[in-house]
Amino acid sequence: MDSIISTSPEETERFGRRLGEESSPHSVFALYGELGAGKSTLTRGMALGIGVLEPVTSPTFTLVHEYRSGRLPLVHVDLYRLEGPQEAAALHLEEFWAEPVVVVIEWPEKMEDLLPRQTERWELLLLSEKERMIRRKLA
């Protein structure tokens, strides 16, 4: 399924769960969408699909979160606070996608030119208070 309209956070999470179940080592997911679109909600579902046991949170000043309790390590990156590509380069995320982990990036536009070739891009569009379109985004 390359596109759905989700009508609840739970439905978005369920969709993420499936993406997580299907993810393989070295997967990189770039999640595009405005504030409140549901990127973190989708990520929580992906974590469940990978079998992560810890709660997936987004403390404001930590850009990179690693969860190691699942079938594969999950690295959750939130670039919202970054100024741009120089700061993104300084994070050396390439060290993560060289490893057998799953990387999920919110606000990937902050490092568009640094994303690896295998990046799967998804966009989340706010349709109404409860409705979100989630679909594959062409590079």
Ligand SMILES: Nc1ncnc2c1ncn2[C@@H]1O[C@H](COP(=O)(O)OP(=O)(O)OP(=O)(O)O)[C@@H](O)[C@H]1O
């Ligand atoms: N269908 C839906 N799918 C996902 N979230 C929904 C949906 N309907 C309502 N919401 C609400 O929208 C908000 C989504 O928040 P979330 O933190 O996932 O967004 P985000 O894209 O990560 O935002 P940010 O850019 O601030 O990190 C939550 O408050 C959630 O309850």
Ligand SMILES: [Mg+2]
């Ligand atoms: Mg978020």
